[in-house]
Amino acid sequence: MELDKMDENDWKYHGEGNKSLVVSHLQHCRVLRLLKFPSEDSAHTRQTAEQAFRHILNIVDYSKYVMKPLLEEKYVHSGEVVKLPLDFVRQLSLKVQQERPELRCDKVMDTFSGCGLCLPNLTQLPLHHLRDHRPPICVEIKPKCGFLPFSRHITKECKRKVCRFCMHQHYKLANGKWKRLSRYCPLDLFSGSKQRMFVALKNLLEEPQNNLKIFKGGELIFSCKDDAKQQPELNDLIQHLRPYFSHINGLYNGHQPGKAVLNEFIQVICSALLSGGDSNRSGEPRKVHLSESRPHCEASPFPRDLLRNGNHGLPKDSVLAKILQVQMLDNLDIEGIYPLYKRVEQYLEEFPKERNRLQIDGPYNESFMDMVKNCPAEDDGSVEYAVGKVYQYRVAMTAKDCSVMITFAPDEEDEEQQLNLEKPRFTYSISILDLDPKPYEGIPHQYKLDTKIVNYYLRSTQAPP
Numbered sequence: 001m002e003l004d005k006m007d008e009n010d011w012k013y014h015g016e017g018n019k020s021l022v023v024s025h026l027q028h029c030r031v032l033r034l035l036k037f038p039s040e041d042s043a044h045t046r047q048t049a050e051q052a053f054r055h056i057l058n059i060v061d062y063s064k065y066v067m068k069p070l071l072e073e074k075y076v077h078s079g080e081v082v083k084l085p086l087d088f089v090r091q092l093s094l095k096v097q098q099e100r101p102e103l104r105c106d107k108v109m110d111t112f113s114g115c116g117l118c119l120p121n122l123t124q125l126p127l128h129h130l131r132d133h134r135p136p137i138c139v140e141i142k143p144k145c146g147f148l149p150f151s152r153h154i155t156k157e158c159k160r161k162v163c164r165f166c167m168h169q170h171y172k173l174a175n176g177k178w179k180r181l182s183r184y185c186p187l188d189l190f191s192g193s194k195q196r197m198f199v200a201l202k203n204l205l206e207e208p209q210n211n212l213k214i215f216k217g218g219e220l221i222f223s224c225k226d227d228a229k230q231q232p233e234l235n236d237l238i239q240h241l242r243p244y245f246s247h248i249n250g251l252y253n254g255h256q257p258g259k260a261v262l263n264e265f266i267q268v269i270c271s272a273l274l275s276g277g278d279s280n281r282s283g284e285p286r287k288v289h290l291s292e293s294r295p296h297c298e299a300s301p302f303p304r305d306l307l308r309n310g311n312h313g314l315p316k317d318s319v320l321a322k323i324l325q326v327q328m329l330d331n332l333d334i335e336g337i338y339p340l341y342k343r344v345e346q347y348l349e350e351f352p353k354e355r356n357r358l359q360i361d362g363p364y365n366e367s368f369m370d371m372v373k374n375c376p377a378e379d380d381g382s383v384e385y386a387v388g389k390v391y392q393y394r395v396a397m398t399a400k401d402c403s404v405m406i407t408f409a410p411d412e413e414d415e416e417q418q419l420n421l422e423k424p425r426f427t428y429s430i431s432i433l434d435l436d437p438k439p440y441e442g443i444p445h446q447y448k449l450d451t452k453i454v455n456y457y458l459r460s461t462q463a464p465p
């Protein structure tokens with residue numbers, strides 16, 4: 001990619017989140033991730049080009065030096081900061097505007113700094129031959145927090161029984177963020193039990209919100225509808241998936257083949273999530289039980305009497321085990337972290353110059369990582385302990401907000417042998433994306449939000465008749 005010869009016609013809108021907008025290259029397996037700002041930001045509150053460059057460099061460093069070593073090399077692609085011609089960025093912004101979903105248009109793409117992040121396009125498989133009529137399918141899951149907090153600092157008992165995602169659903173519904181409750185429960189997905197994972201994925205398909213997207217050949221084919229009242233089109237998805245599971249037509253003889261296609265599809269996702277990360281490994285993986293606390297959420301729709309069945313625990317190398325392990329660095333809960341944050345704040349008030357030494361706002365390099373790893377085990381009253389715990393919390397927050405991408409394509413060898421009767425085999429690759437640092441300043445907001453979500457949940461579900 002020649003940065004001085006960038007042409008907006010080589011790129012197209014790919015997707016966006018709350019913080020960034022992504023465009024993909026029409027020929028190469030590359031994407032550009034550009035920052036977004038609230039549209040009401042005036043010129044003087046906006047970041048300067050230098051600040052924007054530093055911001056993106058922080059994102060790359062954080063991914064490279066902090067998240068990658070914690071999550072495992074093979075899952076993480078940190079990308080590189082690129083300096084783009086301003087004219088290109090402006091043209092691009094105009095080009096993508098009409099493609100953007102309405103619910104994301106409260107923010108505008110950064111067209112001032114010319115800085116962006118260049119990453120591999122993870123919805124594609126680089127070695128996949130284009131001659132196949134079945135392009136790669138990519139499933140993107142934002143799994144959210146997969147455990148129940150176990151900290152002794154927790155003041156509301158319900159936090160030990162109902163997971164954050166399930167509680168947050170009620171609050172989001174009340175605030176108009178979504179029109180229907182999602183029945184997805186992260187604890188089911190992270191359970192390692194095939195049955196529970198199946199139910200979790202099925203519920204994601206029924207109500208994807210911003211937790212599930214599906215791409216085919218790099219094109220988004222399934223996600224939440226812009227109009228929040230509309231149901232996602234499961235029938236369209238089934239039509240897309242049919243050619244990948246052609247053995248089913250022979251098997252089911254027209255009896256609910258659509259449902260069978262979805263079931264097979266969910267099983268393929270499940271197996272990939274339970275594997276060691278790519279299709280070239282085999283053998284029975286070792287299981288881990290990361291959590292001593294209650295592994296089941298009381299708000300999950302999974303039938304209680306079936307909980308004892310099946311093989312529980314995630315394989316140690318699986319992508320979900322890696323993510324869960326990092327999420328669990330949050331072992332004090334926001335209720336235990338907030339007082340430590342205040343300790344750091346008080347210290348910084350007294351010694352403002354220490355802000356740099358403690359790397360509160362980066363750089364996120366190896367010495368930052370040392371503070372994450374070498375935090376004292378017990379609270380000795382020191383600022384080092386407080387800083388270390390606050391950093392562990394921030395790292396955990398990133399792992400609670402990341403996405404997993406599973407990209408798979410039918411096995412090439414398999415295709416010739418296939419008599420349309422055997423179960424298809426897939427080549428796949430798994431990555432973790434969206435590993436941005438969560439700001440230190442966000443902690444007071446997180447504390448307030450936690451209280452609001454819990455109080456709202458208690459009021460809405462335990463109201464006297």
Ligand code: ATP
Nearest residue numbers: 015016017018019020022031119120121122123434
């Ligand atoms: P969030 O609101 O979840 O924090 P964000 O603003 O931080 O999102 P990302 O999640 O990084 O942004 O990117 C937005 C979307 O763009 C993703 O959900 C994904 O569909 C797509 N995307 C991001 N990076 C890549 C990539 N490397 N390859 C393919 N698609 C990508």
Ligand code: MG
Nearest residue numbers: 017402403434
């Ligand atoms: Mg995201």
Ligand code: MG
Nearest residue numbers: 017019434436
């Ligand atoms: Mg993000």
